[in-house]
Amino acid sequence: AQSVTQLGSHVSVSEGALVLLRCNYSSSVPPYLFWYVQYPNQGLQLLLKYTSAATLVKGINDFEAEFKKSETSFHLTKPSAHMSDAAEYFCAVTISNDYKLSFGAGTTVTVRA
Amino acid sequence: DTGVSQDPRHKITKRGQNVTFRCDPISEHNRLYWYRQTLGQGPEFLTYFQNEAQLEKSRLLSDRFSAERPKGSFSTLEIQRTEQGDSAMYLCASSFPRGAGANVLTFGAGSRLTVL
Numbered sequence: 001a002q003s004v005t006q007l008g009s010h011v012s013v014s015e016g017a018l019v020l021l022r023c024n025y026s027s028s029v030p031p032y033l034f035w036y037v038q039y040p041n042q043g044l045q046l047l048l049k050y051t052s053a054a055t056l057v058k059g060i061n062d063f064e065a066e067f068k069k070s071e072t073s074f075h076l077t078k079p080s081a082h083m084s085d086a087a088e089y090f091c092a093v094t095i096s097n098d099y100k101l102s103f104g105a106g107t108t109v110t111v112r113a
Numbered sequence: 114d115t116g117v118s119q120d121p122r123h124k125i126t127k128r129g130q131n132v133t134f135r136c137d138p139i140s141e142h143n144r145l146y147w148y149r150q151t152l153g154q155g156p157e158f159l160t161y162f163q164n165e166a167q168l169e170k171s172r173l174l175s176d177r178f179s180a181e182r183p184k185g186s187f188s189t190l191e192i193q194r195t196e197q198g199d200s201a202m203y204l205c206a207s208s209f210p211r212g213a214g215a216n217v218l219t220f221g222a223g224s225r226l227t228v229l
């Protein structure tokens with residue numbers, strides 16, 4: 001079965017600094033990969049998705065992620081953190097046509113002024 | 114497009130009571146998913162529907178849980194004889210297999226259940 005592991009349950013960055021959130025996947029077949037963001041008391045919002053086209057995927061709010069098959073990774077980055085980026089971020093994977101997602105445990109991002 | 118709506122947003126109940134959550138998906142979405150999210154964890158898949166057919170149920174969905182989507186539109190998730198371990202956020206999502214946002218799950222804000 002496919003799964004993802006998010007390295008680091010908490011990340012703290014200074015405003016304006018690089019945001020790097022790590023996600024490694026396990027899958028026996030080419031996966032589809034997603035990053036979602038969850039703000040307090042809200043549902044999950046899609047940041048970006050990888051579906052076997054370009055390996056560098058650009059998403060909303062200047063986030064991007066790079067699919068690296070050799071490293072089985074799909075890390076999320078943002079060049080310059082903003083206070084509004086404080087939230088919980090989830091990496092997810094699916095391999096099936098039903099798009100049933102398997103999520104990681106999440107990484108909470110705090111942004112320091 | 115008003116997004117995915119879930120009701121109620123919060124429910125506090127006593128152990129042993131039954132609770133029901135409702136999800137209204139985006140109108141043209143034919144797939145509907147239920148997930149459960151506990152504190153500090155990612156969402157876990159419970160079940161999903163394509164139109165009115167329930168196509169898969171997770172082992173997490175014990176016999177106290179039942180989900181329906183009678184007309185292929187809204188869905189309900191009922192928990193009978195609630196236990197404290199059922200306390201969680203119950204998330205609903207929907208998707209459509211075609212178009213620009215094909216197969217991207219759009220989530221509702223969730224229904225938070227607290228069992229005392």
